[in-house]
Amino acid sequence: MKTYVVSVITQDKPGVIETLSNLISTKQGNWQASNFCQLAGQFAGIVEFSIEEAHASDVEQALTALNEQGFQLQIKQGEGADSQSPCSTIDITGNDKVGIVKEISSALARHHINVIKLTSTSEPAPNWGGNLFKAQVEVRSPSQQALEEAKDALEAIANDLIVDIELG
Known part of the structure; x- marks a missing residue:
């Protein structure tokens, strides 16, 4: 299993989260956490998802292809579990x-x-x-x-x- 963290910014419009969640789901990924908001006419956020190693390359290519639709993405592979100390x-x-x-x-x-x-x-x-x-x-x-x-x-x-x- 691989974990990815993807930051996203695109012009605010309906369907941004749908586009991302559909892509991740179609490639057999599991959406784990996210935070999104509209700021100054832009829609920005970050999402964490996990995916089987066999589908990792496919999801990376599909995410990169979103650049042609006006999305700006930064894709990073996660580095393991977060600390469990209390917040x-x-x-x-x-x-x-x-x-x-x-x-x-x-x-x-x-x-x-x-x-x-x-x-x-x-x-x-x-x-x-x-x-x-x-x-x-x-x-x-x-x-x-x-x-x-x-x-x-x-x-x-x-x-x-x-x-x-x-x-x-």
């Missing part, structure tokens, strides 16, 4: 500013905290006149102490930043 979730809310994701990711990296998943938005803040930044970050930490130190570092980024950590 924690960090919720962050505050005034949006240029560089906030860089500052957040730097604070986490300095404390050797691995980002598993990051979801963020910037939306108008009611009654403030600016934008409100919201992020949910799923992480794996080497220790509880590292997580507490990272929380302090995150809260130091801005005096209005609210950081809540749910331990996994």
Whole structure:
């Protein structure tokens, strides 16, 4: 069995996921996980699937052929099972500013905290006149102490930043 991770970007239109799932299914692949969204008129995402070795070459060729339909894909073979250590979730809310994701990711990296998943938005803040930044970050930490130190570092980024950590 081989596992693949494929990143996809194409113009947003109905049927993108159907095209991918049909291709993977037709080639005897098993869709295991994915995350997709529409951003600025583009549809982008990532999918993980597994397939028998005998069908691997066929699915790679079929995926590559999608480039002719306007898809941009990056195909990578998986490197084994993910770590099973527990994850924690960090919720962050505050005034949006240029560089906030860089500052957040730097604070986490300095404390050797691995980002598993990051979801963020910037939306108008009611009654403030600016934008409100919201992020949910799923992480794996080497220790509880590292997580507490990272929380302090995150809260130091801005005096209005609210950081809540749910331990996994």
